Each structure stands twice: as structure tokens, then as C-alpha cells.
Amino acid sequence: AQSVAQPEDQVNVAEGNPLTVKCTYSVSGNPYLFWYVQYPNRGLQFLLKYITGDNLVKGSYGFEAEFNKSQTSFHLKKPSALVSDSALYFCAVRDIRDSSYKLIFGSGTRLLVRP
Amino acid sequence: DGGITQSPKYLFRKEGQNVTLSCEQNLNHDAMYWYRQDPGQGLRLIYYSQIVNDFQKGDIAEGYSVSREKKESFPLTVTSAQKNPTAFYLCASSQGPLNTEAFFGQGTRLTVV
Numbered sequence: 001a002q003s004v005a006q007p008e009d010q011v012n013v014a015e016g017n018p019l020t021v022k023c024t025y026s027v028s029g030n031p032y033l034f035w036y037v038q039y040p041n042r043g044l045q046f047l048l049k050y051i052t053g054d055n056l057v058k059g060s061y062g063f064e065a066e067f068n069k070s071q072t073s074f075h076l077k078k079p080s081a082l083v084s085d086s087a088l089y090f091c092a093v094r095d096i097r098d099s100s101y102k103l104i105f106g107s108g109t110r111l112l113v114r115p
Numbered sequence: 116d117g118g119i120t121q122s123p124k125y126l127f128r129k130e131g132q133n134v135t136l137s138c139e140q141n142l143n144h145d146a147m148y149w150y151r152q153d154p155g156q157g158l159r160l161i162y163y164s165q166i167v168n169d170f171q172k173g174d175i176a177e178g179y180s181v182s183r184e185k186k187e188s189f190p191l192t193v194t195s196a197q198k199n200p201t202a203f204y205l206c207a208s209s210q211g212p213l214n215t216e217a218f219f220g221q222g223t224r225l226t227v228v
Contacts, residue, residue, distance in 0.1 A: 009155070034216055043119075043205055043219035044158075090157065101146045101165050101209065102173070103217055107157035 002027045004093050004106035012112045013081045021076040021089050021109045029097030033074040035065055038088040038108075047089075050074060061085070081113045118142065121206050121220035127228050128193070128200065136191045136223045138206035145210060147189035148217065151175060152203040161204075164189055193225065201227050 003026045013019045025031055032051055036044040048059025055067045065076045074091060091106040119140045128134045140147065146165050150158040160173030164183040178197025183189055189208075193200045203224050207217040 006157075036219075041203075041222070041224070043121075043221045044207075046216045046218070049216055100163070100171065101148075102160060102163060103148065103207075103209075104160070105150070105158040107155065 002093055002095050002098070002102070002104045004091050004104055006089075006091055006106035006109045008109050009107075010110045010112060012114065015083050015113050015115050016080050019078050019081045019085070019111065019113070021091075021111060023074045023076065023091030023106060024072050025074060025091070025093045026072065027093055027095040027098075029095045031074075032094040032096060033065075033067065034092040034094075034103070035059065035063070035074075035076050036090045036092065036105075038090065044090060047076070081111075083113050083115055086111055086113045119206060119208055119218055119220035121204075121223050123223060124221065126223055126225045128225060130227055131195045133192055133194050134225065136193070136204055136206075136225070138189045138191065138220060140187050140189075140208045140218075142208055142210075142218060143186070144208035144218070145186070146208060146217075147183070148207040148209075149173075149179075149181065149189070149191045150205045150207065152205060152222075158205065161191065200225055 005024045034049045035047040038044045050057050050067045058064045088108050090108050092103050122137045148163040149161040159175050162181040164170035180192045205222050206220040209217040
């Protein structure tokens with residue numbers, strides 16, 4: 001069965017410092033991996049995805065993520081955090097061998113960037 | 116203006132009532148999804164549909180029903196059989212290939228009163 005784990009409920013960083021939000025996954029085949037961000041009482045916004053190729057993918061708002069197959073991880077990173085990055089972040093996975101289009105989400109990590 | 120529209124934004128339901136949440140997309144996407152969001156539990160899949168007139172149960176389908184009579188519409192009915200319906204409901208859609216991201220609506224917050 002597919003699953004996604006986000007081990008940290010909350011991540012706190014100071015503005016200007018680098019940030020990392022962790023994600024590990026479990027699928028039977030190869031994964032398609034996604035990161036989304038959610039602001040209060042809003043829907044999810046797509047940030048970036050890993051499909052194939054370069055393990056480092058770049059996305060919106062200066063975010064990037066590194067795919068590590070041996071560690072089954074897809075951590076979200078940003079070199080310099082902004083207060084406006086404070087939000088709820090979700091990692092999601094699809095199994096490349098699952099034709100159902102199901103997108104499985106982690107439990108979310110709240111990012112708090114302090115001025 | 117392309118996107119996914121969910122309505123209403125807020126919905127109040129009395130116990131024992133059925134309510135229907137609307138989801139419409141003009142992105143010409145094949146697949147549509149309904150998720151439920153509870154604090155600390157992330158998003159859980161209720162139902163999904165890959166094509167018109169076809170849909171499958173997700174992980175928490177009990178107490179919910181859907182229809183997919185048109186490509187652009189995927190309404191969700193929360194029935195009286197759903198014992199704890201208070202939650203934030205999110206509708207999403209994606210194009211056919213598995214490597215494409217899903218786009219989300221702004222959500223409907225349902226409260227049982």
C-alpha cells in the first residue's frame with residue numbers, strides 16, 4: 001500500500017535561514033512525488049513534483065526538493081526562509097504502477113518562520 | 116478564468132440531514148477527487164473518478180456518495196450515515212497522465228449543528 005510520512009508536525013525557523021520539511025514515502029513501484037502548500041482556510045497550491053531525471057527539482061517561490069531513492073525521501077528545502085512561507089505543507093505520492101490516479105497525502109507539516 | 120470552484124464555502128447541517136457539496140472544473144481534466152481534511156490527519160481520500168460515469172471509493176467512503184454525470188462536475192453528498200461529518204472538504208482534479216499534479220478548489224467547511 002502507498003503511504004507518506006511527514007515526521008514533524010511543526011518546523012520553526014528564523015527568517016533568512018534555510019528550511020527543510022521532511023517527507024518519506026512507501027510505494028510498491030516507482031513514485032511520482034509532489035509538494036503542496038496550504039494557507040488558512042484555502043485549498044492546496046502545487047509547489048513542485050518529481051517524475052524522473054534529476055534528483056533535485058525546483059519549484060515555485062524558491063522552493064526545491066531532493067529525491068533520494070535509497071532513503072525513500074523527498075525533502076522540501078529553501079535556502080532562505082521568508083515570514084510569508086509560514087503555512088501548512090503536504091507531501092503526496094502516486095505509485096507509477098497504480099493506474100487508479102490515487103494521490104496519497106502525508107499528515108502535513110506546519111512551517112513557522114519567525115521574523 | 117480557469118480552475119475548480121467549490122460551493123458553498125461554509126455549510127451547516129442538522130443531524131440526520133443529507134447535504135450536497137458542489138465541485139465544478141473548467142480545466143477539461145479527466146480525473147476528479149474528493150478529500151476530507153481534519154486537523155492533524157492530513158487529507159484522506161473519499162472518492163475519485165477517472166472518467167465520466169465511473170468512480171471508485173477511496174479510503175473513507177462510508178457515509179458519502181458521489182456522481183459523475185458530466186466531465187466538469189463531481190458533487191459529493193454527505194449522508195446522515197456519516198457519523199462525524201464536521202470537516203473541511205477539498206475537491207481536486209487532474210489531467211489523465213499519472214505524472215500530472217492535481218489542482219484544488221478552495222474548499223467547503225461543513226459543520227453539524
